Amino acid sequence: MMRPRRSRRxxxxxxxVALAGVLxxxxxxxxxxxxxxxxxxxxxxQPEDAGxxxxxxxxxxxxxxxxxxxxxxxxxxxxxxxxxSFESILIEGTVDTGKQKLEGTSKxxxxxxGSFYLEQNIEGVGMSRAGYxxxxxxxxDPISGLRKLEGKEAVSYIQNSAMFPAHDWQQHFAAxxxxxxxxxxxxxxxxxxxxVSEADGPPVTMGFDTTTGLLSFMKSKQVTAMGExxxxxxxxxxxxxxxxxxxxxxxxxxxxxxxxxxEITKFEVNVEIDDQMFVFPNTREAVPADPTxxxxxxxxxxxxx
Numbered sequence: 001m002m003r004p005r006r007s008r009r010x011x012x013x014x015x016x017v018a019l020a021g022v023l024x025x026x027x028x029x030x031x032x033x034x035x036x037x038x039x040x041x042x043x044x045x046q047p048e049d050a051g052x053x054x055x056x057x058x059x060x061x062x063x064x065x066x067x068x069x070x071x072x073x074x075x076x077x078x079x080x081x082x083x084x085s086f087e088s089i090l091i092e093g094t095v096d097t098g099k100q101k102l103e104g105t106s107k108x109x110x111x112x113x114g115s116f117y118l119e120q121n122i123e124g125v126g127m128s129r130a131g132y133x134x135x136x137x138x139x140x141d142p143i144s145g146l147r148k149l150e151g152k153e154a155v156s157y158i159q160n161s162a163m164f165p166a167h168d169w170q171q172h173f174a175a176x177x178x179x180x181x182x183x184x185x186x187x188x189x190x191x192x193x194x195x196v197s198e199a200d201g202p203p204v205t206m207g208f209d210t211t212t213g214l215l216s217f218m219k220s221k222q223v224t225a226m227g228e229x230x231x232x233x234x235x236x237x238x239x240x241x242x243x244x245x246x247x248x249x250x251x252x253x254x255x256x257x258x259x260x261x262x263e264i265t266k267f268e269v270n271v272e273i274d275d276q277m278f279v280f281p282n283t284r285e286a287v288p289a290d291p292t293x294x295x296x297x298x299x300x301x302x303x304x305x
Contacts, residue, residue: 066176
């Protein structure tokens with residue numbers, strides 16, 4: 001029986017989402033629906049006495065500082081002392097691509113200091129990997145092969161791989177700006193905080209429940225060889241691990257293109273991890289980061305059975 005062949009772009013998208021899935025399962029109390037921004041009334045649609053009404057309307061209170069909302073989240077999730085107790089983390093889980101009807105598995109090894117190694121194996125796509133040893137960010141997938149990432153592409157992966165982004169935000173970002181308050185479809189209100197990269201990477205927006213202080217969602221752009229791709233990640237079913245809250249399920253999507261659901265099946269704390277896992281495997285030939293300099297990809301031969 002002939003297997004369905006997928007286009008190079010489709011397989012690249014799967015590989016991208018697999019690697020972008022390293023976006024952390026950090027403490028998150030997510031809602032099923034994204035936030036909806038309050039729309040402003042166009043100026044030409046306002047009544048004639050709009051100016052008078054504006055004068056009579058009390059001034060809006062100052063927004064809370066972004067840094068204070070990040071700190072509130074850390075405390076709500078378990079506190080900085082609990083975070084300090086994590087020397088390493090091993091996470092295993094399942095991957096489901098939904099409409100594409102493909103399934104797979106994922107494994108993530110993380111170590112204090114930000115080093116990590118990720119494997120995701122998706123049916124019909126193959127194995128995708130990513131690693132960071134504190135200096136070199138690299139990826140490997142069935143389309144582009146083994147690559148050292150550079151510039152904005154490397155920065156975006158490193159930013160999105162933080163295990164405790166609200167606690168460690170100053171390591172990667174220059175500012176935390178509160179964008180405002182949004183309302184989810186179920187009526188829950190969230191504060192949106194935008195983290196501004198200090199290394200010319202894409203900004204990251206985090207949504208925090210105004211009541212619990214817990215993280216509801218994260219949004220950003222992943223820089224790839226195919227260009228910038230906006231993605232969102234929503235978390236569900238959080239549980240306490242070593243005194244800190246982690247989401248056990250996450251829904252990610254590349255806006256308008258691909259959706260991915262990941263569910264944790266194994267979560268181990270302070271396990272032994274060989275640092276060589278994070279290091280770029282230089283025993284293999286690296287593919288240039290510039291896609292125009294990469295060798296052509298040969299289409300697999302059709303098989304019949």
